[in-house]
Amino acid sequence: STISQLREGLFGMLSILNDSLTRTQNENDHGSDNLIDSDDGFGSDNDPEQQAYLDELVSEGYDENMYDGDTDDEDADDINVEKNDEATKDITETNKILLIFSELHYPQEERFSELLVELQTKIAINTSLIDKILSKETTELPTHNGEIADLNEILNEVKGNKPIRKNVIFCTLAHTLSLQSGSELSVLQLSIEVIDHLLVKNHSNNITRGEQFQLIKLILPHLKTNKSFIDTLKAGNFTQKIDEGVTLRTMILSLLLQLFPLDYSMLGEILPTIARYSVRDKDLGVRDLSFQLLDQILRTYYNYLIGIDWEWYKDDFYQVLQETCIKKDINTNLLLQFPPYLPHD
Template sequence: MDDLISQYKSTSDNDIKYMILRQLGQMQVPVDDLRRLVSEILIVTLLEEPDMELVNLVSFQTYVTIAIQFYDDPIMLSSVILRPLIYQESDKLLLVRIQTVRNILKGLIAKRGTRQQPSTSTNNSLDVMHDEDQLVPRFVYIMKNHSFDGGIQMVLNETLPMLLQLYYDGKSELLPNVTAIEILELFNSDETLDAVKDAIVNETVLCMDHRIMPDVLIVVKLCLLKSMVRVWYQFDLVIDDLFEKFIIPTLKKDNFEHILMTLEIMHSLAPFFTINSMLTGQKRVSPNIIELVKESLVSVSEIILRLYKNEHSIINSGNSNDDDILSMEGADGDEVVDIDQQEYLAELESNSGEQDDEILFEDDASHDSFTIDEANENFTHFKEIIRYITLLLTEIRVPLNQKYDTLIARLVKEHNLLFKRQVSSDEIWESNLTQVGCMGTLVSLDSVYNKLSKSNSLESFNENDVVFTIHETLLSTNELSVLQLILEILDQLTTKEYSQMVCIKDSLSEVLMWFLPLFKPNKLFIKTLKVGNMKQKIDEGTPLRVMLYTVLLKCANRMNYKASCEVLKQATKYGLKDRDDGIREKQALSLIRNIIEHHYTTFLGIDEEWYRSEIVDGLLKMAEKLGFDSPSASLLLSLVRKFPPRIQD
């Protein structure tokens, strides 16, 4: 290594330099030589070499391959490799330096695995490093305090999300509060964020401490908030204030673009007003806020439908020869024949007189007349507003009453004319559903099993009767063979062929919760055998529990939140200490992992305290009982490290 460094520094022949740089990129660099190699060859070439071919070789290949060699040495990677690129006294060749940082980060993330989008999961394979050298704050300082042309700015924007991934995860390592706020301030404007800026904002919200969200919301603008709420669970401490002071007032304004963005924000935050907490049994959003949300959605619906009718008439009158306007396209590009639309508009016209003046925007100017240009500008907004309002109402539900009946019917009809995804009014109304399994006729379970085994349908059996019989039998028997038969029937009913049965598709979670008592080994199934002077206990219920875990593993991602939590709690309490090795070390652990992975962000946003006390503490206690050095305990500890509760003071 010393000879190569000396030879490189002493030659002026670019061909020789090129060969040496290629050779350095293919060598295993000793730790003791790394600092000298970076400072005397790599940095000097990037900052002082006039030959761009050599500069690009270092930036895109040599520096990157050397950095990846120190993948498992965070100190050398940060202090020796990355720090000299980010910390320089001047902005000399900043583009080349940041470009090199970007290339290194791409290589590291490609090797270690990338973090998935937080809107779907925070599952990732990155073990973040501690930012002891304050590289991210320094990088943000460069972005904040300098003006750059488009090329440099683009590279800076591309690099920052990867730098955040390397050092922060919002779990073990939190982004400094000041730095998080500075990053968000950079993109807090009235302009919609492009994909690169959106990635920065998402990584920032993912990595920051959710306890600073009250300070962030004081100055946040709508476009930035729309991007931020993709990491919805970070808003758990401010959700009521966010709705009361920001979202609901915006819905009362007459800016249709802002209304649409607000509805998109509400959809991202839907878990807060659709999922009941395991701890309280209530939604995270307070009941009075939920009622205000319902009223606001209904009010906006009424106004939008009226204005949409007016604008559609204007567009048709001004574009009478334009087939593309007269035949509207749905969301999926499906053309909708305008005959139904015109019939509907005629119906609206006949019913509109008594409705038009009931509800107005706070600062409503006259919207009864638009120019053709204005109508065209708002037309797309109106269609999307109708789509989002319908979607939100199916999630939040409104009470069935005469006041809303006509309006909801209008909304649903308009939505179904515009979009391929069809809805019905019943999906919007609140309803007291009959509990599954409470009514029906008892049937022979043996006959049901035989029919399922030999054919692809239940044929003469009514599915409600089958589910009713399962429910009643579970309540009345502890006979092992009968319970085994029921689970075998359920195993078949939850396969692809039968998963569309109404009782299974709509009530699967409720049905599965009937089987929760089977997690606990039943003493009635434990037999004692005598062999000479020896006694041996045999648990005849083990195959039953194996089948239970088999069914639940198959349905793990199809259960609703409540059922998933109840199953997770039982698997943690009983499965991890089951006497059967296959259940304890494989099935129970797989079920626990699957449920946590699927619902982790919901735990953080809705039930972090419950998740910490019921699940994480249970996993840690079991790891301690097994012995922290045992393989089984290591798997449990790994799961906790991967999906921890957020940091507490």
């Protein structure tokens, strides 16, 4: 299958890299480290094994003059150059593999870190490269002791493509979108509009991938129906509930659809949230948007999700979606089209 081929190919590359790096390291330890500049091109007298070998050659009648001249020096240099080229090629290929992992990500960030550490030990890659890759995902929005500005002022700023004050904007959004803030519906909608301009309509604001992820994490909790936004109208024996939060949830899902293709690292937050809340939304428009988003994500990333972390896909997403659909009597072909991987005993 495609999944097994992906796994075999990946681990095959890692195995080759591991063998190659080990071989190169062993050769360097026993060869290159012993070579120094000398007239005869051989190691110093401090190496007893090397000296014994030379003494044996002389005792067996080898012509000492054969070691004179530049020929052997050039050969040794050529060997060292080949070894260095091979080591450089190995490290370059290894870095490519690491960069692939840094782009793919485990849906759960902490497991991705563990993978990189494991990969480091297997192929002896420099820890500084691991730290550099992991540092990409440590972006946190400034939320403490920050300046909070008026949202309308911020919206005009991002609409006008003016130099934006990132810290002020992020602090303000983190405050207004916090569930603890109890922001009014109009404030939440205005916050989503600001984020829409930052991430979709205006691409010149230099928002990093990490910052984009943090902004998305701020808006995802608001996909859950907020009971405080539901008004109840009574007229005699007639009672009707009006959910004013539908517009907010629609704005969030529309924003996510516009951002597609989403970064793989964001799926660990997005997929369970959609499966738990959006697909069961009482508003059919919100529900339809949620299935559109799931369909696009799964059509694009299903093989990655199964191949990289099939247990997460099964436990944290698929089962959640399945339970939601059963409980709410929702029919969807997604459960049949994108089943979990079940390993054979």
